[in-house]
Amino acid sequence: MxxxxxxxxxxxxxxxxxxxxxxxxxxxxxxxxxxxxxxxxxxxxxxxxxxxxxxxxxxxxxxGMTYKNAVARLPFxxxxxxxxxxxxxxxxxxxxxxxxxxxxxxxxxxxxxxxxxxxxxxxxxxxKETNYVMGLEGKSGNPSPFTALGTFLGIKAAYQHKHGHQNLEGVKVAVQGLGAVAYDLCKHLHNAGAELFVTDINEESVARVVNAFNATAVGIDEIYDLDVDVYAPCALGATVNDNTIARLKASIIAGCANNQLAESRHGEILREKGVLYAPDYVINAGGIINVYYETKEEGYSAEAATKHVEGIYDTLIEIFQRSDVEQVSTHVVANELAEEIIANGL
CATH class of the missing domain: 3.40.50.10860 (Leucine Dehydrogenase, chain A, domain 1)
Structure with missing residues (x-):
């Protein structure tokens, strides 16, 4: 190899x-x-x-982490x-x-x-063997709630750009994968009035979300065929591919999974179909942003981390607008932005 x-x-x-x-x-x-x-x-x-x-x-x-950290304006x-x-x-x-x-x-x-x-x-x-780890207990701790918050705000940004408002009352969201981040995301969406359709290979995870947020459980493969407004991939990558794009009815793809596009060309296919894609490493940067704040000399601040995470909304709006102007897919614009920052510094 x-x-x-x-x-x-x-x-x-x-x-x-x-x-x-x-x-x-x-x-x-x-x-x-x-x-x-x-x-x-x-x-x-x-x-x-x-x-x-x-x-x-x-x-x-x-x-993806190089680009994620750059677009999040982190010195990593x-x-x-x-x-x-x-x-x-x-x-x-x-x-x-x-x-x-x-x-x-x-x-x-x-x-x-x-x-x-x-x-x-x-x-x-x-x-116990190294100091070269982050996200430590007693410091920034579990990053999942911050990743979930950034993803939720990213969905709102996408809805704002697509529909001119960010009211998610009655909006149908298909959430694929129900780990720690997705659970918190479902909580945010439920509190905002969204209607949830959920799936996961773990039946206990599905039952937990169904019971907590009045979600509708669907099959692993069925999730791609639902008539929903938003598809939120929150499991492993490459779920946006030739097979699924032909089946997806959602006008927005925005979730916390990494590497959602199976290939770069799928981003352009989505744009041509009128589907707004929130680039994964931009929308899911909340966790690494939170981790960064444990490195600050003045000590970790959840308030400062949260304020930084809230900036994901504005970054995505900028990417969506540039995509419209340049007539290229959102993931290409995100890559351009990352490369500009890497070349020129923070």
């Missing part, structure tokens, strides 16, 4: 393969860029079908890590401490944090 020949390899500064026999650790760390600062991005634990799939994921996610570069395995069986203190030792060896070029199947408690176990 030649990493340099991978389609998603984009002049990454480092790609590190890590293993530890005793704990069973098999991990990959990708540092895409440190131009704006140390690379920062979460660690994902996933039972990938192949090592090649894991490499593809970590390369795409790390580049982009990086990401993945641990390969079944979260239900592989988790242990030894595993996370072994991973912490690997982070320590990088000497601060990359800081990790929580992500899919990784909790703040897991990060605290890494922290």
């Amino acid at each position: 030649a990493v340099f020949n991978q389609v998603d390899f984009d002049n990454h500064e480092q790609v590190v393969f890590c293993s530890d026999k005793e704990s069973g650790l098999k991990a990959i760390i990708a540092v895409h860029s440190t131009k704006l600062g140390p690379a920062v991005g979460g660690c994902r634990l996933w039972n990938y079908a192949s090592d090649e799939d894991a490499v593809t994921d970590v390369l795409r996610l790390s580049k 570069g982009g990086g990401k890590s993945v641990i390969i395995g079944d979260a239900k069986t592989i988790k242990s203190e030894a595993l996370f401490r072994a991973f912490g030792k690997q982070l320590e060896r990088l000497g601060g070029s990359y800081y990790s944090a929580e992500d899919v199947n990784i909790t703040t408690g897991d990060v605290m176990m890494m922290h």
Whole structure:
């Protein structure tokens, strides 16, 4: 497997393969860029079908973090890590401490944090071996509520741009994936009067949201065929693809999942169909914004973090307006904005 020949390899500064026999650790760390600062991005634990799939994921996610941190105006570069395995069986203190030792060896070029199947408690176990972690308990803590807030405000921004108002009363939203972020997002949407249609591979997660927010449960595949206003992908990536675009009826795609477009060309297809897409790494930046505020000399401030997250609304409005003027898809405009910031500095 030649990493340099991978389609998603984009002049990454480092790609590190890590293993530890005793704990069973098999991990990959990708540092895409440190131009704006140390690379920062979460660690994902996933039972990938192949090592090649894991490499593809970590390369795409790390580049996404470079752009996400830039557009969020954070003094961070982009990086990401993945641990390969079944979260239900592989988790242990030894595993996370072994991973912490690997982070320590990088000497601060990359800081990790929580992500899919990784909790703040897991990060605290890494922290026993390294200081190169963020999102610590007792500091900024769980970033999920901030990611959810940014995603909710992003949906409002999209609705404002598309319909001239941001009143979500009676608006039908299909939420795919019901993890911690999506649960909080559903709470915001429910409180705003939206009608929710939800799905997840975990039946308990579905039942929880149905009971709490009067949502309607639908099948995993059925979610793409619903006659709704907003499709909110909040699970894994690439759910916006040739197959699903032909089926989706929503006029807005706005959710917290990473890498929602299977390929870049799908963003342009959405624009041609009149579907407004909120670029994923812009709308879901609330968590990393919150994490940043634990690095401030004056100490962590949830109020300051929240105010920064609220800026996601304005950033998306700017992207939507530029997309209209330039007649290019929103994800291209977001990439242009990120590259301008990386080139010129914060």
